[in-house]
Amino acid sequence: MKVYADQAATTKISSRSLQAMTSCCEKYFGNPSSLHEAGREAEAALETARGEIASCLNARPGEIYFTSGGSEADNWAITQAAAVGAKKGKKHLISTAFEHHAVLHTLDALKKQGFEVTLLPVHEDGLVRLPELEAAIREDTALVTVMYVNNEVGTIQPIAGIGEICRRKGVLFHTDAVQAAGHLPIDVEADKIDMLSLAGHKFHGPRGVGALYVRKGIPLGNLIYGGGQERGKRAGTENLPGIVGMAEALKESLQDREEKNARILCMREKLADAILQIPKTRLNGSREKRLAGNLNFCFDGIEGESLLLYLDLQGICASSGSACTSGSLDPSHVLLALGLPAEVAHGSLRLSLDETNTMEEADYIIQVLPDVVKRLRAMSPIWNGVG
Ligand SMILES: *Cc1c(COP(=O)(O)O)cnc(C)c1O
Numbered sequence: 001m002k003v004y005a006d007q008a009a010t011t012k013i014s015s016r017s018l019q020a021m022t023s024c025c026e027k028y029f030g031n032p033s034s035l036h037e038a039g040r041e042a043e044a045a046l047e048t049a050r051g052e053i054a055s056c057l058n059a060r061p062g063e064i065y066f067t068s069g070g071s072e073a074d075n076w077a078i079t080q081a082a083a084v085g086a087k088k089g090k091k092h093l094i095s096t097a098f099e100h101h102a103v104l105h106t107l108d109a110l111k112k113q114g115f116e117v118t119l120l121p122v123h124e125d126g127l128v129r130l131p132e133l134e135a136a137i138r139e140d141t142a143l144v145t146v147m148y149v150n151n152e153v154g155t156i157q158p159i160a161g162i163g164e165i166c167r168r169k170g171v172l173f174h175t176d177a178v179q180a181a182g183h184l185p186i187d188v189e190a191d192k193i194d195m196l197s198l199a200g201h202k203f204h205g206p207r208g209v210g211a212l213y214v215r216k217g218i219p220l221g222n223l224i225y226g227g228g229q230e231r232g233k234r235a236g237t238e239n240l241p242g243i244v245g246m247a248e249a250l251k252e253s254l255q256d257r258e259e260k261n262a263r264i265l266c267m268r269e270k271l272a273d274a275i276l277q278i279p280k281t282r283l284n285g286s287r288e289k290r291l292a293g294n295l296n297f298c299f300d301g302i303e304g305e306s307l308l309l310y311l312d313l314q315g316i317c318a319s320s321g322s323a324c325t326s327g328s329l330d331p332s333h334v335l336l337a338l339g340l341p342a343e344v345a346h347g348s349l350r351l352s353l354d355e356t357n358t359m360e361e362a363d364y365i366i367q368v369l370p371d372v373v374k375r376l377r378a379m380s381p382i383w384n385g386v387g
Contacts, residue, residue, distance in 0.1 A: 017246075019248075032238055056250050056254055058187040065211065065212045070100075073197030074103050078093075081093075091115045092117075094117075094137065095118075144166050148180035149290075178202055184291070193213070203249050222235075281298070294352050295352075297351075311368065331345035
């Protein structure tokens with residue numbers, strides 16, 4: 001049996017999204033900036049997609065900027081918010097210790113330019129505490145950037161609470177919603193979000209395309225100089241098939257969302273109950289306040305990398321930490337932020353499921369995983385526990 005349980009790394013494009021892309025390539029081949037009919041049709045397709053993405057977020061079309069993905073949207077949002085702050089003499093930024101590297105490395109670059117960064121703790125449950133956030137805000141705070149859903153442990157942050165505090169204190173609020181979009185209902189108005197990043201390939205759309213929402217009235221500086229695309233802020237002929245495919249995938253993902261989430265939750269809970277029977281195993285992050293499809297475990301005495309290889313041999317695609325950090329042997333910065341010791345964080349496994357997975361697949365994982373853990377522990381020089 002083949003099981004793809006790495007939906008947080010990327011997803012397979014849906015047939016609806018692929019269909020929308022291919023028909024876009026055939027029908028709307030004009031350049032949206034051209035004045036002739038082919039151009040006007042392409043422009044109309046572009047603006048339809050913009051409107052669809054906006055309405056999925058309860059935003060206005062003029063507040064959506066298309067990008068090459070989640071990383072670009074994060075980079076753009078944070079550097080621009082920092083620039084807006086710096087003009088008013090505000091050079092303090094607040095984030096969390098377990099953000100995606102697209103956020104953390106942007107903050108590192110800003111630190112070198114003289115910004116001061118406060119990283120909030122996320123505690124053992126993988127959640128930010130609102131009073132700690134409020135206490136960290138200063139007169140010179142330009143931006144709070146906190147991810148909506150963490151990509152490794154799946155925990156869902158108190159976004160509405162953060163939005164409320166930031167609005168009241170007059171601080172810009174950006175959220176990296178790359179893991180949330182398509183999986184949770186997002187409402188930028190209700191949650192008082194000023195800027196938000198998303199990426200098509202995390203909800204069965206194409207990769208290499210994403211979007212940044214920026215609330216009307218926030219001055220957004222240029223990312224790429226050139227033509228007048230994206231209201232002159234990000235030049236270059238638009239990736240129209242990607243944009244159209246992403247809009248289709250987002251609409252499709254949000255259809256019957258509650259039903260899908262309930263089904264995913266059934267699989268996840270069955271998996272969690274079974275896997276936690278394995279001795280010396282822990283679930284990382286809050287079990288309740290996490291995305292329906294996410295599970296992240298640590299198994300004492302084994303290496304996450306070997307676990308992955310053994311699961312792969314049995315047809316199961318999973319990950320240890322995130323796709324972006326695997327390949328390096330450093331323990332996950334996310335698990336360290338949750339307070340796990342480095343040697344424990346090394347033995348981590350992330351299983352991420354969504355509506356395209358089945359209960360039979362969950363059962364197969366339950367059949368294979370305990371054995372693999374047992375075998376690896378039997379070979380492990382550092383395993384001396386029971387089991
Ligand atoms: C995947 C991911 C990104 C990066 O998105 P790309 O489209 O790969 O650039 C950023 N943040 C989070 C939380 C992610 O999961």
